[in-house]
Amino acid sequence: MTGKQVTEDCTKKEVTKHKNIKVFQMVTLTVLAFMWAGYFYALYRGNDRNMSQYSTLILALTLLNSDLLFAGKKSEHRAVNLLGGINAVLICVCAAITIIQVVVK
Numbered sequence: 001m002t003g004k005q006v007t008e009d010c011t012k013k014e015v016t017k018h019k020n021i022k023v024f025q026m027v028t029l030t031v032l033a034f035m036w037a038g039y040f041y042a043l044y045r046g047n048d049r050n051m052s053q054y055s056t057l058i059l060a061l062t063l064l065n066s067d068l069l070f071a072g073k074k075s076e077h078r079a080v081n082l083l084g085g086i087n088a089v090l091i092c093v094c095a096a097i098t099i100i101q102v103v104v105k
Contacts, residue, residue, distance in 0.1 A: 029083040032061045
């Protein structure tokens with residue numbers, strides 16, 4: 001293989017990796033939005049067990065997307081940026097409410 005072929009293979013791999021990351025972020029942020037809806041529905045219904053399950057899943061998905069949510073990296077899609085911003089605000093509000101509940105009790 002020549003040096004040109006090696007660099008072409010590397011750029012193809014990077015482009016494929018970048019596309020896979022974008023798809024992963026779009027899917028997980030969409031699922032995260034539905035998890036928040038389920039969390040708030042469980043909160044409305046007063047179902048503590050479901051709330052704890054949703055909060056664990058929300059935390060896991062947030063950690064998977066932490067570079068997009070908190071590092072300031074922007075995606076190329078406006079919808080993903082909007083979902084990322086909303087989910088970042090919601091996780092901060094959830095953390096603040098949890099801290100306040102622990103202090104009050």
